Amino acid sequence: MGVKPRSLSGIKPTGTTHLGNYLGMIKPAIQMQKTHETFYFIADYHALTSTQDPNQLRENAYDLTAIFAALGMDFDNHAFFRQSDIPEVTELTWILSCITPKGLMERAHAFKDAISKKQEVNMGLFSYPVLMASDILIYDSNFVPVGQDQQQHLEITRDLAIRFNHLFGEVFVIPEAIIQNDVATIPGLDGRKMSKSYGNVVPLMASEKQFRKAIMKITTDSKAVEDSKDPGTCNVFSLYKFFSTETEQKELASRYLAGGLGYGEVKEICFEALNLELSEPREIYQKIRKDLPQLDGILESGRDKASAIARQVTERVRVKVGL
Numbered sequence: 001m002g003v004k005p006r007s008l009s010g011i012k013p014t015g016t017t018h019l020g021n022y023l024g025m026i027k028p029a030i031q032m033q034k035t036h037e038t039f040y041f042i043a044d045y046h047a048l049t050s051t052q053d054p055n056q057l058r059e060n061a062y063d064l065t066a067i068f069a070a071l072g073m074d075f076d077n078h079a080f081f082r083q084s085d086i087p088e089v090t091e092l093t094w095i096l097s098c099i100t101p102k103g104l105m106e107r108a109h110a111f112k113d114a115i116s117k118k119q120e121v122n123m124g125l126f127s128y129p130v131l132m133a134s135d136i137l138i139y140d141s142n143f144v145p146v147g148q149d150q151q152q153h154l155e156i157t158r159d160l161a162i163r164f165n166h167l168f169g170e171v172f173v174i175p176e177a178i179i180q181n182d183v184a185t186i187p188g189l190d191g192r193k194m195s196k197s198y199g200n201v202v203p204l205m206a207s208e209k210q211f212r213k214a215i216m217k218i219t220t221d222s223k224a225v226e227d228s229k230d231p232g233t234c235n236v237f238s239l240y241k242f243f244s245t246e247t248e249q250k251e252l253a254s255r256y257l258a259g260g261l262g263y264g265e266v267k268e269i270c271f272e273a274l275n276l277e278l279s280e281p282r283e284i285y286q287k288i289r290k291d292l293p294q295l296d297g298i299l300e301s302g303r304d305k306a307s308a309i310a311r312q313v314t315e316r317v318r319v320k321v322g323l
């Protein structure tokens with residue numbers, strides 16, 4: 001640890017983890033373990049802006065820990081932890097709030113979205129981006145792998161870090177977002193962005209039967225089997241692309257164009273490709289999810305690693321601001 005650049009990311013324990021989360025964030029984050037020191041956490045403080053179900057929150061946190069375990073997170077050499085196990089992050093949030101222009105928060109997408117839908121906005125949602133900046137800055141993070149929808153939060157984080165360093169002297173590392181452009185937004189069953197809030201997800205760790213059922217539900221156009229079809233606009237093909245080689249994609253694309261390939265068959269091919277990658281992790285997940293002592297142990301060791309860094313950075317900040 002120490003010489004490699006640090007990669008950090010968080011994921012909210014707010015519902016069923018899906019293929020969009022997997023391709024946009026979890027898979028790239030896990031791959032980065034080879035080249036980076038990684039810090040990944042369950043953003044439970046953030047989840048509180050939208051959920052008030054304590055049992056569900058705890059269960060979802062265990063789900064995520066088991067998912068990262070099943071997908072090959074190396075907990076001995078990297079840190080995986082609960083956001084709320086590092087309370088210093090809330091102290092830093094306060095300090096950063098005091099240099100955050102209110103107008104910057106009013107321009108944040110999640111806030112604007114809630115206002116346009118006439119939803120009630122609590123202060124947690126309003127200052128969500130400050131808590132996220134604090135998450136990133138408190139661990140001296142160099143890189144932050146996230147989906148495209150988080151880009152604005154990263155820009156706000158950089159703004160706040162630069163502003164703080166300018167006002168008080170160099171304290172924070174300026175982080176960079178890592179966004180996989182080709183997987184920027186994974187479409188859901190209905191073709192819109194796959195998202196828990198749209199109810200259009202393919203659950204990542206569902207049983208094989210449920211997984212298959214979800215894929216069979218993907219919306220397609222109503223062309224007949226014999227018709228020529230366009231792979232470029234097909235939701236099934238756009239998922240298949242992430243689980244196949246270029247040669248396989250070319251082959252399937254030419255079958256689309258030739259006609260004679262029905263959507264039922266396409267979905268079956270897609271299911272097989274996805275299942276090949278995910279069936280083994282699913283088995284590991286099912287075993288480990290039941291083993292709460294093991295999951296607690298993972299989270300405790302992550303907490304200890306994260307806490308050591310958070311304390312150092314918080315101390316630097318306190319000295320600079322005069323606390």
Ligand code: ADP
Nearest residue numbers: 020021024025146147184185186193194195196
């Ligand atoms: P959701 O939109 O389902 O509530 P989250 O906001 O919890 O998902 O996102 C967790 C991570 O997964 C973030 O890094 C986000 O960018 C990524 N992500 C979520 N949905 C998608 C998607 N459809 N395509 C790509 N990445 C996604």
Ligand code: TRP
Nearest residue numbers: 008009010011012043046132135
């Ligand atoms: N806001 C992110 C999301 O909705 C989750 C998150 C919280 C996060 N803190 C973070 C992501 C810090 C990256 C870095 O998905």
